[in-house]
Amino acid sequence: MNLQDFPPKKRDKLGIVWVIFLLLSISLLCVSFFWVLFFSPTGQSETVQVDFNEFLTTNAPVTPPSDQSIFHVAIASMISPQHTFEVYGELVEYLGERIRKRPKVIQRRTYREVNDLLVAGRIDLAFVCTGPYLQIADKGKVTAIVVPIVHGKNHYHAYIIVHRRSPYQSFGDLKGKTFVFMDPDSLTGSFYPNSLLRRINETPETFFRDTVLTRNHTDSIHAVSYELADGASVSSVVYDYYQKLRPEKTKDCRILEVSEPLGMPPVLVGANVSETLKERIRQTLLHMHEDPYGKQILERMNVDSYVPAETIRELYEKTKEFIPTGMKPKFASPKGVER
Numbered sequence: 001m002n003l004q005d006f007p008p009k010k011r012d013k014l015g016i017v018w019v020i021f022l023l024l025s026i027s028l029l030c031v032s033f034f035w036v037l038f039f040s041p042t043g044q045s046e047t048v049q050v051d052f053n054e055f056l057t058t059n060a061p062v063t064p065p066s067d068q069s070i071f072h073v074a075i076a077s078m079i080s081p082q083h084t085f086e087v088y089g090e091l092v093e094y095l096g097e098r099i100r101k102r103p104k105v106i107q108r109r110t111y112r113e114v115n116d117l118l119v120a121g122r123i124d125l126a127f128v129c130t131g132p133y134l135q136i137a138d139k140g141k142v143t144a145i146v147v148p149i150v151h152g153k154n155h156y157h158a159y160i161i162v163h164r165r166s167p168y169q170s171f172g173d174l175k176g177k178t179f180v181f182m183d184p185d186s187l188t189g190s191f192y193p194n195s196l197l198r199r200i201n202e203t204p205e206t207f208f209r210d211t212v213l214t215r216n217h218t219d220s221i222h223a224v225s226y227e228l229a230d231g232a233s234v235s236s237v238v239y240d241y242y243q244k245l246r247p248e249k250t251k252d253c254r255i256l257e258v259s260e261p262l263g264m265p266p267v268l269v270g271a272n273v274s275e276t277l278k279e280r281i282r283q284t285l286l287h288m289h290e291d292p293y294g295k296q297i298l299e300r301m302n303v304d305s306y307v308p309a310e311t312i313r314e315l316y317e318k319t320k321e322f323i324p325t326g327m328k329p330k331f332a333s334p335k336g337v338e339r
Contacts, residue, residue, distance in 0.1 A: 069100075069101055069102050070101065070102050070103075070104050071096075071099075071101045071102075071103055071104070071124040071125060071273075071277075072103075072104050072106055072122065072123050072124050072125070073092055073103045073104065073105050073106065073123070073124065073125045073126070073127075074105075074106045074107070074108065074114045074117060074118070074123045074125070074126040074127070074128075075088050075092075075105060075106075075107055075126070075127045076108070076111050076114050076126070076127065076128045076129050076132065077107060077108065077109055077110075077111075077183075077215060077216045078129055078216060078217055078235060078237075078238055078265070087241075087300075087301055088105075088127060088301075089105075090297045090300065091297055091298075091301065092105055094288070094293070094294060094297055095125075095281065095284055095285070098280075098284040099277065099280045099281060099284060101277075103125075106123065109215050110183060110185075110215065111128070111129055111131065111132040111183050111184075111185040111186060112132070112184070112185055114126060114128060114132065115128075115132050115135065115136055115185070118136065118141060118142050118268065118270055119136060119139060119141045119142075121141070121270055121271055121272045122270075123270050124269065124270050124272070124273050124277075125267070125268070125269055125270070125273070125281065126142075126267070126268045126269075126270075127265070127267055127268075128265060128266065128268055129183075129185075129186055129187060129188075129235075129265050130187045130262060130263050130264065130265050130266070130316075130319060131185050131186050131187030131188075131190070131191050131323065132185045132186075133265070133266055133268065134187070134263075134316065134319065134320055134323060135185065135323065137316070140271065141270070141271045142268045142269065142270060142271065143268065143269050143271075143278065144266035144267070144268055144309035144310075145266070145267055145268070145269055145278065145281065145282045145285070145308070145309055146266070146267045146282060146285045146286060146306040146307060146308060146309055147263070147264040147265070147266050147267070147306065147307060147308075147309050147311075147312055148237075148264055148265070148301075148303045148304075148305075148306055149264075149303065149304040149305050149306070149307055150237060150240070150264070150302060150303055150304060151240070151304070152304060154264055154307065154311065154312050154315070155261035155262055155263060155264060155312070155315055156188075156235060156236045156237045156261075156262055156264055156265075157188070157236040157258050157259045157260070157261065157262060158187070158188035158189075158192035158193070158233050158234070158235065158236070158258075158259035158262065159188075159233070159234050159235075159236050159239050159255050159256075159257075159258060159259075160193070160196075160231060160232075160233050160255070160256045160257040160258075161221070161224050161231065161232050161233075161234060161239070161253045161254065161255055161256060162174075162224060162230060162231045162253070162254055162256050163224055163225070163227055163230075163252060163253065163254065164251075164252050164253060164254040165252075166230065166254070168230070168231070168256060169256075170256070170257070171196055171231075171256065171257055172200070174207075174208070174230055174231045175207055175208075176207075176208070176209050177208060177209055177230035177231060178208065178209055178210040178211070178212065178228075178229045178230050178231075179193070179204070179208045179210075179211050179212070179229060179230065179231050179232065179233075180211070180212045180213075180214055180220045180223045180224065180229045180231070180232035180233075181193065181204070181211055181212070181213050181214070181220075181232075181233070182213075182214055182215065182216065182217055182220050182232075182233070182234065183213070183215055183216075184213075186235075187262060187319065187322060187323075188217075188233055188234060188235040188236070188259070188262070189217060189220065189232075189233055189234060189235065190233075191322045191323055191324075192233055192259050192262075192322055193233040194324075195321075195322045198324075212228075212229055214232075217234045217235050217238040217239070218238070218242075218249075220232040220233075220234050221234060221238075221239065221242065221249060221250060221253060222249075224252075224253050225249070225250070225251075225252040225253055226252075231256065235265075236258075237264075237265065237302075239253075239255075240302065241301075241302045244302055245300075245302060261315065262315075262319045262322075263312050263315040263316040263318075263319040264312060266309050267285065267306070267309075269281060282308075285306040286305075286306055286307070286308070288305070288306060289304065289305035289306075
C-alpha cells in the first residue's frame with residue numbers, strides 16, 4: 001500500500017506528518033553531530049587555544065600567569081590569519097607536547113602590536129619578521145634562539161612582484177603606478193622597497209600614484225594577482241611557500257626584482273622565560289627535523305630545519321642597513337588598533 005491508496009484528505013494529513021517527521025529527524029541528527037564534535041571527549045581538543053580577539057595590555061604589571069602550564073605564543077601576521085594557524089598550528093602543538101606546556105596562540109594584525117607585547121613581557125614565545133626583531137634586538141627584552149633553514153638557505157629575500165602580463169621590466173617602471181606595502185615595520189614589505197626609493201631620492205608619495213597597506217603578504221600577492229595593484233614587495237619565504245604548495249596563488253604573478261640576502265625571520269623568547277624553559281624550547285626546535293613526525297610538520301611548512309640564531313648574526317648586522325638610520329622603535333599601545 002502506498003500514499004496514493006489513501007483518500008485525498010488523508011493523503012494531505014499524512015503528507016504533513018511525514019514532512020514534520022523528516023524535519024525532526026534532520027534536526028536530531030544535526031544536534032547529535034554538533035554534540036559529538038564540540039562536547040564529546042573524542043571531538044574536542046584542548047591542546048592549542050587560539051585567541052584572535054583577546055587584548056593583552058602592555059602597560060599592565062608584568063606578573064607570572066596564574067596557570068604555569070600555559071605559555072603564550074605570538075605569531076606575526078606574515079600570512080593571512082586563517083592560513084597562519086594552518087601553517088603554525090601543528091608546530092605550536094608539537095612544541096607544547098614536547099615541553100609539557102599548553103600553548104595559547106595570540107595573533108595580532110600588526111607587527112608593532114606583537115613587539116609591544118614582547119617588550120612588555122606578555123609573550124613567552126614569538127614567530128616574527130626580521131624587521132620588527134631588529135628594532136628591538138638591542139632592548140634586552142627578547143632573545144633570538146633559532147632561525148629556519150629553507151631550501152638549504154639561512155637567508156631570504158624581498159621579491160618585487162608584478163602581474164605576469166604586465167609590461168614592467170624594472171622597479172623604475174612602477175613610477176606613477178599603484179604599489180602595495182605590507183606592514184610599516186616589515187623588512188621585505190616596507191623597509192626594502194623604501195630603501196630602493198631612497199637610492200633614487202624618491203618617497204612613496206612622490207614615486208607612486210597610490211599606495212595600499214595590506215598587513216600580510218598573502219593579501220599583497222592577491223592584490224597583484226587580481227590586478228588591484230601594479231606591484232608589491234613580499235617575503236620570498238611566503239611567496240616560495242605558495243609557489244611550491246599552493247601554486248594557484250602565485251600563477252598570475254611574476255618576480256620583477258630580487259633583493260640581496262636578508263637574515264631569516266627568527267623565533268624569539270621573552271625576557272621572563274626561564275633559562276631552563278628557553279633551552280628546552282631551543283633544543284626541541286633544533287632537533288625537530290630528526291623526529292619523523294616533527295619532520296613531516298616542517299615539510300608542510302616548507303622548512304628544512306632550525307639552526308641557532310647566532311649563526312647568522314653577521315647577516316643580521318648587514319640587514320640592519322635597510323632600516324633607516326636613527327630610526328627608534330615607538331611602542332604604541334595596541335588599544336584602539338583596528339581589528
